[in-house]
Amino acid sequence: MKMNDSVRIDMPSWLRGFAEQLPQSLSTPELRMAVAVSLSRENLRHGSGGPFGALVVDRRDGRWLSLGVNRVEPSHCSCAHAEIMALSLAQQRLANWNLGRVASGDLELVSSCEPCAMCLGAIPWSGVRSLVCGATKEDAESAGFDEGDRPEAWVDKLQARGIAVTLGVARQDAAAVLGRYARSGQAIYNPVRP
Amino acid sequence: MKMNDSVRIDMPSWLRGFAEQLPQSLSTPELRMAVAVSLSRENLRHGSGGPFGALVVDRRDGRWLSLGVNRVEPSHCSCAHAEIMALSLAQQRLANWNLGRVASGDLELVSSCEPCAMCLGAIPWSGVRSLVCGATKEDAESAGFDEGDRPEAWVDKLQARGIAVTLGVARQDAAAVLGRYARSGQAIYNPVRP
16 A cells, blocks of 8 residues: 555536536625535535535625535545635635635635534634635534534634624525435444544 | 636655655654654755644554645645645545544544644544644744634543543654744744734
């Protein structure tokens, strides 16, 4: 077994066609969330990962810069959550790890679900200035997912870092996809707890 | 500007030669930490990323499965911390996102520094059963790095999930690399806080 020296995570092949159908600009939080929820639903329908979608949008003009879906199982990578994918795709597209220093410098992460502890920790490092979420921690947990150990008052802590937070946008639509995933009997891919 | 549809993070080219010099088995925590610290030091010396190194080791026989270094700047990816790299490389090498279900199922993440909030959140999802750290949060902060908003009593919380934690192994050696980085005047690559 040879050492590997790169990590590669591909988005699913259906995503290109999905992107081609999208308008270039998504002018409201509701439109952006509709895209995040569609990503989660399509990922479930295609069996190409967990039921989570996210995108990075420039708040100045509403243009989206990246579209991400959960790829934990197909890419053999527990870090391949939708939010991590959307942030990383945007950064590599713009050739800058700091989204606060590219485009308008006012970029937003839109996610079909509240971030888990890992994705929450990743947000301040990415340079985005705002976060918009659909389904809640309770919705994710009802579907069997574990959000991890997030710090108390995490919304306040993000806001103290200059990152605006909006929760519960189109929550029912977003949560419905999680519920459908749970009923589908597909794997809940957290490691078994002791 | 075209949409990209994969994320790719390469380890630096010097790492292959580094790996070839290593024994296959690292039998003690001190030996493993010496490797993590060497990775951080070599990454600084080659200018190939931030001063952090990590590896995944099978605790049953001491064999290492992956070697990771920080690649935030060269790979344009704020998530490319050494711990995320070591976990992802091990998972993709073994073609399984859950390190609790491969090899002996008793895999350990060894890191030259305590995890930031993101890497801490990633650890339970990865399936490793233990974490060993060198430099502390205080050492990282002294060098100008930000560890993020970690939950209170994070060591207890990891242990409650069945993940053993050992802190401060070879702390001085590990912290010395961080100090050298700070004195080198290289970028501290956290986004500017408000």
